[in-house]
Amino acid sequence: MCRLVRALPILLLLVGCGVGKPVMAPNRADVKELLTTVKTPLQFSAAIAPVSLPKQASVSHRFAALPPIPAERLQTLLVDVSNEMRLFKKAFAVKDGSKPPLEAASNAKADLLLVPKFSDAEVYYAGTTKWFVPNIFIWFFVDAASWFVADEKYGIYLKGDVSIYSVHTGKHLFTLPIECRVEAALDDFQRGWKFWGIFFVPKRLNASNWAKVTRTLLPHLEEEIKAQFIKRVLSSFFSFTKTPQFASLYKPTKETTPSTPAKPTEKPRPLTMLTKTLPPAEEGKKYSVRLQANGGTPPYKWAVKGLPKGLTVESSGLIQGVPADGSGGKRYSVIVELTDSRDGKVSAKLTLMVKARQAAPPVAKSSPVVYAVVVGVEDYKGGNVGRAAFALRDARAVANAIRSLNCHKNSSVILIEGAKATLSVLKKTFAAVKACDIFVFFFAGDGATSFAEGAPHCLLLYDTTFPDMKNALSLNNLLKLCRKVKAKQRLLLIDAGFNMSGEGRTPAVTEVKPKIHPLPRLKDKDVVLIVACDGTQTAYSSGLSRVRHGFFTYFLLKALAGKADKNNDGKLTEDEIFKFIESRVKEESSNMQTPVKLGEGKATLLLKSSK
Incomplete structure (x- = not known):
């Protein structure tokens, strides 16, 4: 009976045990709604540069330290979430080497370069929870361990941005702000062991304790980073890609390369008209067909005579329009003339059949209601x-x-x-x-x-x-x-x-x-x-x-x-x-x-x- 009495406080306090598994970013309601709305990924390949982290903690709390977060882990995280969520056509990491990231991205045939840079980072002690006083009672007066009681609150903070550049022009396109904060109640094991910790925490927390807190909270921080990155890309940046400003910054400058003159011994192939027949048209319905040719010296210039009323031809060879009323039920002999840039000419006589307009089925009159x-x-x-x-x-x-x-x-x-x-x-x-x-x-x-x-x-x-x-x-x-x-x-x-x-x-x-x-x-x-x-x-x-x-x-x-x-x-x-x-x-x-x-x-x- 006495053992049951001693165990009862433990059973009650275990309700306040430490932080559990994080909620995965794709399962969050706001992210899930956005992924459902924007189903088509951005049609760009993206190279993600190495992540830059601060060298010192941006301390805003009395007891805090710089979180030991591996930069490679964050880079891999951004690459993985980009591919798994299909944010881009393809995403890959740029290794930290001798070449500048923009040059490395260009060699890898990427369209965009994403440069993550975090300016503020901190892991900190945020105070005690409601279980702190009951835990003291258990520690002193009950013959039971209280290590699993989450009576201390810790947090981790990361702030920065992801700058996006056009690999084609080298110009800066857009900046995605990232600011994440995660706070949770931890037990003694999640905080890292500290002898007589009930008296010496947080004053004597050491690097080992801060590293343990970082490892405990980092999975939650990573899911928060994923969620913000997904939302920024699919909302803010996705909308920006539809603007003229994006087109002017992203589009590579066209450079005219002088064409190599043909050798005197080379002769162009004979100019040949590939279109031998014209598909039939129908009175009152849209019609479109493009004439085809090869050989000679492009560009080509087309002319067509004898088209029925309502149809026209462009010099590029596109015949289009709507055959006019009264033009149906007839065959038209049309003369097609083709000229290349060296005044080479060919012509052909083709037949175009225009079908009569099909009478619409009589519409049954609905009886008055x-x-x-x-x-x-x-x-x-x-x-x-x-x-x-x-x-x-x-x-x-x-x-x-x-x-x-x-x-x-x-x-x-x-x-x-x-x-x-x-x-x-x-x-x-x-x-x-x-x-x-x-x-x-x-x-x-x-x-x-x-x-x-x-x-x-x-x-x-x-x-x-x-x-x-x-x-x-x-x-x-x-x-x-x-x-x-x-x-x-x-x-x-x-x-x-x-x-x-x-x-x-x-x-x-x-x-x-x-x-x-x-x-x-x-x-x-x-x-x-x-x-x-x-x-x-x-x-x-x-x-x-x-x-x-x-x-x-x-x-x-x-x-x-x-x-x-x-x-x-x-x-x-x-x-x-x-x-x-x-x-x-x-x-x-x-x-x-x-x-x-x-x-x-x-x-x-x-x-x-x-x-």
């Missing part, structure tokens, strides 16, 4: 609103009729029935309507004239309270909702009455009625509204087996079935729908119900494909 919102309210939440007979049957039949329009394949019909037909639901439904060619709204249910100022005509929804008309939808608000719908045409169909007589589709008022008046005239050109009756009338329905609908809906269904298409053109206009319904409803109701058309908008539904 219809988006419909169909509402039916038969029974109401409040008990003082009369039942609208057959209203649900009307709404379902109209929804099916719109879905059955053969030429509106991509149509959407939303059916809202009974308790779902509330003002909030309708507003959300209208807001969700997608852009379409034709928007249709149909309502079957009770209507009324409001007691409010102006006595607006209203549609009674499921949760409308009566007679205060709370949650009712006035025709004005309905028109506002419809105008917000993105549609080329808007058609509104209303099967409801408004005269508050208690007959048909309007409730009865036992008290004083509001002022009953006709429906207002509309001059809107973006909507057309067809109502079952005027504001002073009501909308009737019939229970006869042949009807069992509202009069208005009964004849609307016949119109949508094609009965209203007088000229048999497969199209159903708003005028054809209205005139068909008006005459038949008046007849069926003995002139007690007269449908009304409001607005100057247009709407056309397709019954069948137009020929």
Whole structure:
């Protein structure tokens, strides 16, 4: 038991053990993202010169020393990361020898020379960790070793830059700044053994201790150097290579070398035209072909006569252009003439076939998209609103009729029935309507004239309270909702009455009625509204087996079935729908119900494909 008690502090403190393995540079999120973005390496070969390190520590801490970092190790690191990450086409090290690095890089056929130089370096003691005091307790009072407790913090720092030169011009191109600092908590072994170290560290840290700390932290520092080098090359330097300034500094100066005159005994080969045939062209399509030759004395000069309209030739022998309209379906005899720099000439007669333009396949006309919102309210939440007979049957039949329009394949019909037909639901439904060619709204249910100022005509929804008309939808608000719908045409169909007589589709008022008046005239050109009756009338329905609908809906269904298409053109206009319904409803109701058309908008539904 006592042993367990003595071991318990050790188990707790080992949680704070020394620094582990470093995070590899390519696995860091920012480096990984950059490597994914820039997939193509720089198309230059790079020579990396020996690394220059400072001779003395740039001490910024009280207890510090110059880290013993091998320069060859850093040079190898930069070469390896350049090749492994494909930062350049190829990277290699320039050995420290008698030749200057630029000359050595030129002899090795490199494009760029990278010269790493670090001006500041330091390995230092950064203080104690939170485990220092508990470690003293273990060291003095518990029979247990505390060497593995990371109670001291150390750091390593390196600052400098990598200068990039053009091997071709010897000019300085760019400088990549490198500044890395790594700090970590170390245990006694990672710091290097020190007798009675708990008392003498950091005052008596010697060269051996600083070397041990350097070896411990160097792998972490190297990964930091790699990460910064990758980011600087693929972001800053990569962007610089796309600038005119880079091109002017990197591009080697062109030196004209006088050509060696041909010996008097040497004769040039005969001038020969290699192009024997021309590939066919097509009217209206891009055409490009380069004429070929050898022998003679370059440079060559070409001329072509007889090309079809739209095609031209350059003196370099490039024939290009787009054959003009009307040039297709013909063969053209063209004369090709070739001249070299010594006035040698050859010519040939070639044939160029221009194919007629291929007729584009007919584009199938897409049928207009219809988006419909169909509402039916038969029974109401409040008990003082009369039942609208057959209203649900009307709404379902109209929804099916719109879905059955053969030429509106991509149509959407939303059916809202009974308790779902509330003002909030309708507003959300209208807001969700997608852009379409034709928007249709149909309502079957009770209507009324409001007691409010102006006595607006209203549609009674499921949760409308009566007679205060709370949650009712006035025709004005309905028109506002419809105008917000993105549609080329808007058609509104209303099967409801408004005269508050208690007959048909309007409730009865036992008290004083509001002022009953006709429906207002509309001059809107973006909507057309067809109502079952005027504001002073009501909308009737019939229970006869042949009807069992509202009069208005009964004849609307016949119109949508094609009965209203007088000229048999497969199209159903708003005028054809209205005139068909008006005459038949008046007849069926003995002139007690007269449908009304409001607005100057247009709407056309397709019954069948137009020929």
